[in-house]
């Protein structure tokens with residue numbers, strides 16, 4: 686691997702599906718940052734996630750970005766207390782149903798086995814399934830958009846008081862703290 690994955694992507698979101706949506710960052714800012722700029726980047730992200738897809742095409746990249754935005758829109762709708770778009774929900778369910786990944790315990794890590802014929806479709810199926818568990822799970826009322834400057838990234842607020850405001854204390858939380866110090 687030529688690039689360090691943590692320099693290219695934000696990998697600190699606890700929820701897999703939301704970590705995926707963070708491959709487009711600074712969503713509410715002046716210049717959103719697309720990090721899935723080419724198929725190699727998608728392959729890199731998938732590998733870092735334990736989804737080892739060998740061949741990633743431009744079509745795969747397009748499918749991945751479409752799924753990512755579907756997850757983001759549904760998550761943001763839920764965070765706002767609104768009904769998600771039914772077309773988005775259909776797309777999410779279709780991608781989840783099309784995957785053929787098999788979960789496997791390897792050593793002390795959970796991993797997935799992808800098919801040789803549709804590895805990226807299988808990987809996207811894993812991401813869509815993870816999204817379904819979160820978006821329709823018992824903690825769905827804890828889904829939030831980050832209040833960090835320009836971020837708006839999705840996160841699951843697992844704090845006891847349900848009062849977390851940032852997708853990550855290390856990035857957005859720190860930015861807000863620094864801005865406050867500079868302003869005082």
Ligand SMILES: [Zn+2]
Nearest residue numbers: 831836852857
């Ligand atoms: Zn954030």
